[in-house]
Amino acid sequence: MAAFLSLFLLFCFLACRSLSLTQDGLHLLDAKSFLDDPVSSLSDWSPSDATPCNWTGVTCAPPPLFPAVTALDLSNLGLIGPFPSALCRLLDLSSLSLSLNYLNSSLSSSSFLGCYSLTRLDLSQNSFTGPLPAFLPSLLPRLLYLDLSVNNFSGPIPSSFGQFASLRSLSLVGNLLSGPVPAFLSNLSSLHELNLSYNPFTPTPLPPSLANLTSLRVLWLASCNLIGSIPPSLGRLSNLTDLDLSYNCISGDIPDSLAVLSSVVQIELYSNNLTGPVPSGLSNLTELRLFDASMNQLSGQIPEDVFLAPSLESFHLYENNLTGAIPSTITRCDNLAELRLFSNQLDGPLPADFGKNSPLSFVDLSDNLLSGEIPAGICGGGMLDQLLLLDNMFSGSLPESLGQCSTLTRVRLLNNRLSGEVPPAFWGLPHVWLLELAGNCFTGDISPAISGATNLSKLVISNNQFEGRIPEEMGALSNLYEFSAANNRLAGPLPEGLVNFAALGLLDLHNNSLSGEIVSGVRWWKKLIRLNLANNEFTGSIPPELGDLPVLNYLDLSGNQLTGTIPLELQNLKLNEFNLSNNQLSGTLPPQFATRIYENSFLGNPGLCVDVNEPCAGQRRGGNSIRYGFPWLLRSIYILSAAALVAAAAWFYRKYRSSKEVNRATEKPSWMLTSFHKLGFSEDEISGCLDEDSVIGSGASGKVYKAVLSNGEAVAVKKLWETPGKTDVFESVDDGFEAEVATLGKIRHKNIVKLWCCCTHKDCKLLVYEYMPHGSLGDLLHGSKGGLLDWPTRYKIAVDAAEGLSYLHHDCVPPIVHRDIKSNNILLDEEFGAKVADFGVAKAIVGKDPKSMSIVAGSCGYIAPEYAYTLRVNEKSDIYSYGVVILELVTGRRPADPELGEKDLARWVQSTVEHKGVDHVLDPKLDVCYKEEMCKVLDIGLLCASKLPISRPSMRMVIKMLLEVGSENKQLKPAKDRNQVSLLP
Incomplete structure (x- = not known):
């Protein structure tokens, strides 16, 4: 009876608990309850459940x-708040991860009472402050x-951290830790990984006692302010x-004792002050895959037996003072x-069998004094991807075997002494996108086999002795962006x-013997920026189609035998460099070009004149006399005629648009418009303006029209790109597009480009912004107009962009992280005021996936280095990118x-x-x-672009520093009052 009663009571207890x-x-x-959950990541935590296990x-x-x-x-859930101490009431909790959130405040011992069972604690990539929790070893x-990386912990590492009884991994990367790298960490005898990188420790030598950590597998102390020499005890x-x-x-020699590290796979010693030779004993490192001693001050020669390590996979000794062969x-x-091994003083030839028995994929020996021929077996392993030998003294011809190296994607051989004909198969390598042979003595012609190089984007063969015709087969290179073949002996007509x-952006064929007429059909070169055909033997007239190229800003057709008049269509171009001198042009100069x-x-066109009422001056006097300005009467007549013509064109245009709108109204399009300001236009009017003639830019997210x-x-x-077959992209667009543009539409700031509205129709999505007449800072700064941006204008642009970015970081709720700050995303208005653009577009495309954000966000050269140990992009990443923009403004690079x-x-x-002085970097x-x-x-730019995120100032502080710089100097004149800038379109 008692047993039955016990079972009954247990059943009732279980039923109640269920x-x-x-x-x-x-x-x-x-x-x-102590956490904010803005994206409802914990929405399924419900009190109605019987158990939390799901x-x-x-x-x-x-x-x-x-x-x-x-x-x-609970990693990467967007949680906000202090450390939730209630978690330590979970008596059986052994593993806790709260990484990649927005947890803040300091850590107290009361928060961890009860967490005795924890074996794994990961609080990395949050916003914790204060000293490191000294109580952790006892509690x-x-x-x-233990991982406390990428927070804001400060102060020295507490001595109690040397008392962990069983700790195997300690990671404190990317904090504000001070004091020395402590020797007491050598007490952690069970430690396998010690990661202290990217902390501003007090300059101190590396403690030799760390060699007592005999179980250690990873020792990561990058950017820890270490001085002195490498302890041999390691x-x-x-x-x-x-x-x-x-x-x-770190200074001194690399100790020979490192050769005893028989299990080592990777050694990285770059960016120090090491001297002396590479230890010859490295030949004993049978498992070594990477030895990187780059960017030091190593001198001497490379020892013979350094390359005897059979498992050596990567060897980096670039930017040192190494000599010898x-x-x-x-x-x-x-x-x-x-x-x-680039940027040393290595000389002599490469070994004859170099590459023959190795799976070489990346070879960079640039900027040395190497000579002799390129070894025939350099691609013997069949895996060579990049071959960079520029700025040496290599001679002889290219080996035939390179024509069979189909894995090559990037070849840079410029500025050597190479000669002979280029093997035909080499021209047609299928995966090469960059081929630079400039500055050599190559002869022969461009082989028709080049049609096989379908991936080629940049072909630079200038300053050689190439001859013959440009083959018609080059028309197959649909991805070609740059073709530079100046200073050769090319002849014959341009191939049709x-x-x-269609992707061509730069065509430079000057100083050849090309002849015939300039090809018709150039109107398809919509991306062409620079065209230089000077000093050839071209005949015929100038194609009027050149005036239809929307981004052409450099045109040089001088030194040819061109005839006829100058097409009026060329007045449509916004040219920084324009030269038609020394031809046989005649007729009247178009009015827009009749200025100083x-x-x-x-010059050198005797038949050209300005005055249409008289015979050309050159015909009367036999010289080239171009006179600028018209008689006032004729000028008045021309102005009245032009006004009448414009009025008539406007009337016909309105009639045409009116009839077009009637037609569109009958079609009943299904555009959906979301406006953020009072609009004076309709979605139909916007969609009717999207033709290829009005394209003003193109980027990773879409094409931009004026x-x-x-x-x-x-x-x-x-217009966001349409990507048929990739529905996952547009699914994420559909999920976040409306909410994203609603956020952008609420932004009101003078240094943020105004978003007027968005239009959607099926898979087509349009964002309508205010038009910025001077385009992007990147195009202006790095184009031929860069010299017209004087320093006061650049300073003003830096301040304006900083204020716009500061608004995103500090005044928006929640803060907005741009994720792709670059000069091409800073646009300039008619007064050269700078406005930040294109924020949020990448977010609208990729949704909430943090890995996708890290992949899409950012552009080459602007991405912060902490991506090496975190995928999260935050305000500090924006500040790094802004720092790079400042460096662009100062250096012009x-x-x-x-x-x-x-x-x-x-x-x-x-x-x-550091090595040459500031004068070598200023524009x-x-x-x-x-x-x-x-x-x-x-200095401000370098501070913003610091390797350590914690060293980068906030944008509010950046503005304060910039304004202090401006206040210390004379007051700047407005941009519109400076002649240099007023020349810009």
């Missing part, structure tokens, strides 16, 4: 009666894994696989894939196939300029200023009277 939430579930709900992020293990919560993963005695770390001491101030033992590295270059700006553009409305005003219309080698702009400026087009101010702004 009708209510378990105690662990109640604790979780209590923890949730809730988001919850893992349970079944005890004898009831399931208990053992692990909690969490079983802890094996050779005792027999289990070490990854050693990273980069970005410090590359050892022949390199041919014995059966696994060598990467060899980067050139008109197929173009006075040197038409739409001139019936009231005479202009707007910019971005692009963020990823080929002239910078493998460095980005931020690292190039920093390195050049030579700028007036030296502003040097002091430019240097101060440069």
